Amino acid sequence: MTAKTLYDKLWDAHLVQQRDDGSALIYIDRHIIHEVTSPQAFDGLRLAGRKPWRVDSILATPDHNVPTTQKERAHGVQGIEDPVSLIQVQTLDDNCDEFGIVEFKINDTRQGIVHVIGPETGACLPGMTVVCGDSHTATNGALGALAHGIGTSEVEHVMATQCLIAKKMNNMLVKVDGKLGAGVTPKDVVLAIIAKIGTSGGNGCAMEFAGQVFRDMSMEGRMTVCNMAIEAGARAGMIAVDQTTIEYVKGRIYAPKGNMWEKAVADWREYVSDEGAHFDVVVELSGADIKPQVSWGTSPEMVVSIEDKVPNPAQESDPVKREGMLRALHYMGLKADQPITSIYLDRVFIGSCTNSRIEDIRAAAAVVKGHTKATSVKEAIVVPGSGAVKAQAEAEGLHHIFIAAGLEWREPGCSMCLAMNADKLGAGEHCASTSNRNFEGRQGYGGRTHLVSPAMAAAAAIAGHFVDVRTFTLNS
Amino acid sequence: MKNFTVLTGLVAPMDRANVDTDMIIPKQFLKSIKRTGFGKNLFDELRYLDEGKPDQECTGRPINKEFPLNFPRYQGATVLLSRENFGCGSSREHAPWALDDYGFRCVIAPSFADIFFNNCFKNGLLPIVLGDKIVEQLFQEMYVTEGYQLIVDLPAQVVKTPSGESFAFDIDNFRKHCLLNGFDDIGLTLEHAEAIRSYETKKRVEAPWLFDVVK
Ligand code: SF4
Numbered sequence A: 001m002t003a004k005t006l007y008d009k010l011w012d013a014h015l016v017q018q019r020d021d022g023s024a025l026i027y028i029d030r031h032i033i034h035e036v037t038s039p040q041a042f043d044g045l046r047l048a049g050r051k052p053w054r055v056d057s058i059l060a061t062p063d064h065n066v067p068t069t070q071k072e073r074a075h076g077v078q079g080i081e082d083p084v085s086l087i088q089v090q091t092l093d094d095n096c097d098e099f100g101i102v103e104f105k106i107n108d109t110r111q112g113i114v115h116v117i118g119p120e121t122g123a124c125l126p127g128m129t130v131v132c133g134d135s136h137t138a139t140n141g142a143l144g145a146l147a148h149g150i151g152t153s154e155v156e157h158v159m160a161t162q163c164l165i166a167k168k169m170n171n172m173l174v175k176v177d178g179k180l181g182a183g184v185t186p187k188d189v190v191l192a193i194i195a196k197i198g199t200s201g202g203n204g205c206a207m208e209f210a211g212q213v214f215r216d217m218s219m220e221g222r223m224t225v226c227n228m229a230i231e232a233g234a235r236a237g238m239i240a241v242d243q244t245t246i247e248y249v250k251g252r253i254y255a256p257k258g259n260m261w262e263k264a265v266a267d268w269r270e271y272v273s274d275e276g277a278h279f280d281v282v283v284e285l286s287g288a289d290i291k292p293q294v295s296w297g298t299s300p301e302m303v304v305s306i307e308d309k310v311p312n313p314a315q316e317s318d319p320v321k322r323e324g325m326l327r328a329l330h331y332m333g334l335k336a337d338q339p340i341t342s343i344y345l346d347r348v349f350i351g352s353c354t355n356s357r358i359e360d361i362r363a364a365a366a367v368v369k370g371h372t373k374a375t376s377v378k379e380a381i382v383v384p385g386s387g388a389v390k391a392q393a394e395a396e397g398l399h400h401i402f403i404a405a406g407l408e409w410r411e412p413g414c415s416m417c418l419a420m421n422a423d424k425l426g427a428g429e430h431c432a433s434t435s436n437r438n439f440e441g442r443q444g445y446g447g448r449t450h451l452v453s454p455a456m457a458a459a460a461a462i463a464g465h466f467v468d469v470r471t472f473t474l475n476s
Numbered sequence B: 001m002k003n004f005t006v007l008t009g010l011v012a013p014m015d016r017a018n019v020d021t022d023m024i025i026p027k028q029f030l031k032s033i034k035r036t037g038f039g040k041n042l043f044d045e046l047r048y049l050d051e052g053k054p055d056q057e058c059t060g061r062p063i064n065k066e067f068p069l070n071f072p073r074y075q076g077a078t079v080l081l082s083r084e085n086f087g088c089g090s091s092r093e094h095a096p097w098a099l100d101d102y103g104f105r106c107v108i109a110p111s112f113a114d115i116f117f118n119n120c121f122k123n124g125l126l127p128i129v130l131g132d133k134i135v136e137q138l139f140q141e142m143y144v145t146e147g148y149q150l151i152v153d154l155p156a157q158v159v160k161t162p163s164g165e166s167f168a169f170d171i172d173n174f175r176k177h178c179l180l181n182g183f184d185d186i187g188l189t190l191e192h193a194e195a196i197r198s199y200e201t202k203k204r205v206e207a208p209w210l211f212d213v214v215k
Helices: A006-013 A039-048 A083-099 A114-121 A135-143 A152-161 A186-197 A212-216 A219-232 A243-249 A258-268 A319-332 A358-368 A387-395 A398-404 A454-463 B027-031 B094-102 B114-121 B132-144 B173-181 B185-190 B193-206
Strands: A015-018 A023-027 A030-033 A058-060 A129-132 A146-149 A163-167 A170-177 A205-210 A236-238 A281-286 A293-295 A303-305 A347-350 A379-382 A430-433 A448-451 B006-014 B079-082 B106-109 B126-129 B149-153 B158-160 B166-168
Touching: A006 A015, A006 A146, A006 A205, A006 A236, A015 B193, A023 B193, A030 A114, A030 A152, A039 A083, A039 A152, A058 A114, A083 B027, A114 A129, A114 A135, A114 A219, A114 A387, A129 A135, A129 A152, A135 A146, A135 A219, A135 A236, A135 A243, A146 A236, A152 A163, A152 B114, A152 B185, A163 B185, A170 A186, A170 A212, A186 A219, A186 A281, A186 A293, A186 A303, A205 A219, A219 A236, A219 A243, A219 A358, A243 A258, A347 A358, A347 A454, A358 A387, A358 A398, A358 A454, A387 A398, A430 A454, B006 B132, B027 B094, B079 B132, B094 B114, B106 B132, B114 B126, B114 B173
Parallel strands: A030 A058, A030 A129, A129 A146, A170 A205, A170 A281, A205 A236, A347 A379, A347 A430, A430 A448, B006 B079, B079 B106, B106 B126
Antiparallel strands: A015 A023, A023 A163, A293 A303, A293 A448, B006 B149, B149 B158, B158 B166
């Protein structure tokens, strides 16, 4: 038998029909939906008189534009002040009620960001195919699953047929061996990967992350890495199943139980790349070389380490890249060769499907503990990824640490990651953000985003400018 | 879905690499629950000098005169020419909806982001990959020729320039077939309902934990 990659195995196990032209029908096990990319899909179903193929495969929750302040959340859907957001959230509720779809509604304690609640509830499991109308669905690949972001027409297609029309992608291996230094986190690893291969480095590929660094990483860290596979151009990122995966899944509300659990675990253990499997592209990095990362520009590949300076376009030989760098420097209001530590922040955002799980919240709390937010930072918000993360953090008293340090503790949702709700940057404001995209205007019109890890964002909130978290004094 | 056969269209430039979906249609416009009406907000932050709001009339807004799509010579363009990695970023289908609603039927670039590329076909929009050098040549010809038009011939899979040069492009047979006929792919997939059902029957035995999970 020929050796297969993890992706080959996931593909083969879900292949319903292969077509001559290379496209195929792939069976979808889990479909997560939210308020922004589903309304037009439900309309399409109604117009054609179709019903969802398997209602029990769908899980819904509103996340993209739910408010995160306690005041607005106290009154449920009707408390949403922005009338356009209210219509979208209400439309999701109505559609789920009409079609009998399970939805974690706005004030359900299980509500949260789609990519946080999938793994957390066990709705997404190893060996599954998972789709959602949001590109960061790749997060679920950390479980050893094939997880794709899809567009709205595909949301409708999956609802109506339980299948996705797909073409097999190339296999790409990103191998990071060695050990990470203290203060270097999964976010720094993935930013370093994107800095190396660029935002189109993974185009057309399913990206598997392997090597010592990922074997040593927690499941939540693996989710942070797979989450940003899309920023590296790959539609899906994934990590092989190991003991860490199985222990993470065990006991989750929707995880299999009893005899079924044993059977499932035996099946999941197969989801690893075979020895000698062929990868079309291989990239290697050394874990020991990775330092805390900070993005300086308007693309997730515009990243340097905290010890570096803002790059100088004069040193770039590719004219298209140089043009992009000049435009980014202008938009970001930065000067070539200025030290990263000289960038001052107006706001700090700790949250998003990249970094809003309990380990992220703990990492941020450990840094701010006993310190006070710099007065020059107008606002620093901590937004847990789900109701469950929020409850856990509060049980550990982490919210008190943030509040005592002058940070705000919010209700779960996407929040300032894409600023569809009231949480956004003003024009020209610099933000240390734990989210995944630093495009122009992403966090608010004219806003300037710097992507960093939760620990680096927390340290920046205290210092007022970027600092190396490895030398930051912790009050433990 | 609209079908696509042969298009003779005016070409407009979006002369930069990594045009992302937030640039194509900023997120505040994603709040609509409809799939039409996004054209007036296509490239909103570049086209206008003020901040765009959903449901706002755009006719009185200050225009960015430096932005090519606002030049009189590109009005009525149906072919958009751009650089590598066009459509990177989110999975929002609002991006092809906005391009389509504005009037574009075809985007030509040296490479595209995967999800965007895929979303185009679901909306009768044709993304064409041509080599870097060819794209550069088309840019140069377009800049020096006012009213520069290309013929995009899907059945023959070629792009023809006014001087008669032609460049071949690749497309999957299935996607070509759907575009040429304006087929809705849900209907086509449902013709294989039996295959889907038999896959499910087999899987329910092999891996029952995949079913009836979410309650
Ligand atoms: S947190 Fe950001 S990236 Fe994640 S699902 Fe929400 S909007 Fe998308």
